[in-house]
Amino acid sequence: MIELYKVSKTVPSGADDLTILHALDLVIPDGQFVSIVGPSGSGKSTLLGLIAGLDAPSAGEIRIDGQSINEMSEDALAELRSAKIGFVFQSFHLIPSLTALENVLVPMEIAGLRDAPERARQLLGDVDLIARAHHYPSQLSGGEKQRIAIARAFANEPKIMLADEPTGNLDSQNGRHVFDLMLEMNKKRGATLVLVTHDHELAAEATRSISLRDGRVVSDSDRDAEFKETQEETVEVASS
């Protein structure tokens, strides 16, 4: 479970401070597929970075599986990410000097997995890229690079997947393929999927959708549903 309590992020901006996220409360249960939408600059990437512990909040508390990450050392955070979190960025972040296979191997070797080479090949097969195993990122198309990035993010079977506009640089067919791979991980393995996307069709497939604007949650389909339920109950009570 991912929990955020009154999490805010403020950065210095000239003489003033700029608040990017305002006292955000958010609970994402295990296995949920939640989409995060909002205009550019609304704080989506900042939010994902905070959940991944890549960035520290200015105030508030973040917990992953009940464990507060605020006071964790860089090493402990790296270990937590390696064990539990897969991150997919818009711009792939592959290591250019390593082949597709080696890029997928890296996180497994860091985690000390035994049958790493076998599993890496299997993962490449899952994303239909076995034929590209020994190619370097510069020899791959955008869609292929993103599928490698996904295979790498899946390497340690993370229970949380954070994806920041993973289909943003892809045409719709490649985007769909990449999206389906993440969805499968969510459905088959019950991994939590937090997907930032501009694609409203993809966002609509999530079980929950959160809209950010100027660093605030302006709608949350879960809360909206709870709100409607409460209202319906009230109406029923009133009419009985």
Ligand SMILES: Nc1ncnc2c1ncn2[C@@H]1O[C@H](COP(=O)(O)OP(=O)(O)O)[C@@H](O)[C@H]1O
């Ligand atoms: N390190 C930083 N220093 C200053 N401003 C930042 C920093 N990171 C993000 N911002 C600003 O915070 C706002 C939110 O950014 P971001 O989370 O990247 O939004 P989004 O992903 O929704 O486009 C933007 O106005 C951005 O310019």
Ligand SMILES: [Mg+2]
């Ligand atoms: Mg962003």
